[in-house]
């Protein structure tokens with residue numbers, strides 16, 4: 001396994017540095033060969049050189065790596081997050097990672113959330129009318145192609161079935177946003193036909209969020225366009241007890257190379273204080289091992305996380321651990337399995 | 338006061354019929370002159386005649402009425418809600434109701450939510466490429482004009498200040514949806530300058546929803562583009578204890594005529610069973626009286642609602658009242674004030 005690591009900004013650097021020893025240890029225990037190469041893409045480099053995602057980066061990742069681990073991007077010195085957009089959206093689009101999987105292991109059951117990850121309002125299509133610094137009209141287009149929605153749905157429904165779930169919900173807003181809404185509903189109905197095991201329904205995004213907050217147990221598999229998935233995953237993280245516990249995998253159904261990142265951001269308010277939560281980053285390593293076909297070490301990491309969490313946690317989840325204190329628990333639990 | 342009433346579909350008809358006697362009674366008590374005219378716009382008429390919002394409706398409302406009360410729109414026979422879009426979005430755009438005010442009286446304090454109501458992804462701009470029944474690309478455009486964002490913000494910030502709130506938060510997604518996001522941030526900063534009493538900040542919509550679920554007391558005034566406001570108001574209703582308790586006012590900053598509607602939908606699952614919650618519709622009447630300058634009767638309605646709610650409620654909020662049973666409490670409380 002050749003893993004490209006982009007620590008990024010703020011606590012991204014801290015959680016990645018803290019979590020990687022868990023990868024080394026689990027590789028040693030299970031006799032896996034894992035090599036890691038670090039890339040300094042992020043705010044500092046952007047401010048120094050104006051470069052976010054360097055030229056040739058996508059081709060290099062495709063040619064030389066099996067997976068990408070990303071910490072977090074975001075820096076108060078770049079308030080519009082131009083560098084984050086360049087790097088993160090550049091990787092998602094460049095590597096055609098149209099599926100974003102964010103499992104939400106809630107007390108009421110796990111929701112398997114699948115978010116489309118490259119199009120919709122994130123397609124990067126839009127502009128302004130009028131003077132650039134004083135536009136009279138601003139437009140961002142929500143664009144979906146048949147091909148991508150289809151590939152996304154086919155893959156996601158398959159994963160939801162394979163996870164043993166029966167119910168699946170499409171989230172949309174076809175009553176107000178009709179063109180993309182209709183495309184999603186049409187393809188959802190067509191793709192569902194190939195999954196007789198699944199009981200499919202669909203809900204308006206506003207009603208969905210209402211029910212998610214009141215009764216999350218109502219949902220199992222969830223498929224959503226890009227922006228709705230972004231919002232839903234943060235609500236899910238809130239229900240989970242904190243952003244620090246949520247991990248995500250960005251996947252191309254047609255390729256092996258995938259990208260793994262915690263759902264939390266760079267948290268400039270706590271960066272450097274040594275209390276960032278490395279839980280989600282370790283969970284990313286488990287999702288990565290799963291994806292590369294190494295189920296046993298992935299399960300070992302999850303079990304170690306659960307054991308560590310039962311004993312303690314960082315302040316964001318109500319504990320008193322430091323980042324390294326929590327990792328000491330994880331590594332000890334791994335060793336004692 | 339000349340009030341146009343559109344009961345609409347499903348429980349819309351039931352809650353409007355149940356709530357109007359409270360308007361009659363409060364008008365009698367406070368010696369107000371309120372005349373009501375009903376309009377049968379909704380699913381039945383759409384299915385019978387193909388007409389949603391009849392020609393000339395907007396001009397008639399402008400010429401002859403001071404306020405519009407709308408029950409709810411939505412019918413299982415029209416799954417894409419084409420009639421609802423025609424009527425509701427037609428009224429919002431036709432009457433230039435660019436401000437939607439949804440107060441959320443939470444246990445942690447009231448959030449004054451202001452949602453832009455006519456543009457963004459609701460602008461009705463978009464289309465498809467390819468065969469109409471099998472498009473290869475679908476597009477919905479998020480369009481914002483400087484003029485409307487400015488009018489919306491100026492009016493909303495004024496209302497937030499007048500409500501005695503100090504903190505205000507703009508919700509946006511400028512890190513992924515840059516053109517409209519930047520326009521909103523630019524105008525927000527400019528308009529805030531005229532409100533030294535307000536302490537303004539801004540948050541990404543995903544982070545905002547995360548914090549709203551975990552710690553709603555963090556927010557006071559909130560201003561949001563159309564779709565984000567739609568989602569936030571349903572999350573707010575969930576935190577409030579039910580959609581049945583949330584009311585909204587759609588306002589044009591430049592005109593007196595405004596539209597009032599409960600946030601809940603037509604609820605076909607409980608329509609006809611006599612247990613729809615009329616609370617939000619009575620609250621709409623209070624917002625309407627406020628808007629037309631009749632503060633005392635509005636306060637009387639709110640006090641009666643609170644008294645009735647302390648004694649009972651419909652099943653959606655955990656009570657055992659029927660629609661008419663709850664209204665009996667409201668009318669009795671009004672009489673005994």
Ligand SMILES: CC(C)[C@H](C(=O)O)[C@@H](O)C(=O)O
Nearest residue numbers: 175176206421422425567600
């Ligand atoms: C019915 C629908 C188009 C509408 C909206 O999205 O505005 C509703 O959800 C609302 O909030 O009034």
Ligand SMILES: CC(C)[C@H](C(=O)O)[C@@H](O)C(=O)O
Nearest residue numbers: 084085088230263512513543
């Ligand atoms: C940083 C931002 C552009 C990003 C997104 O909206 O996709 C983030 O919120 C996420 O969920 O990964």
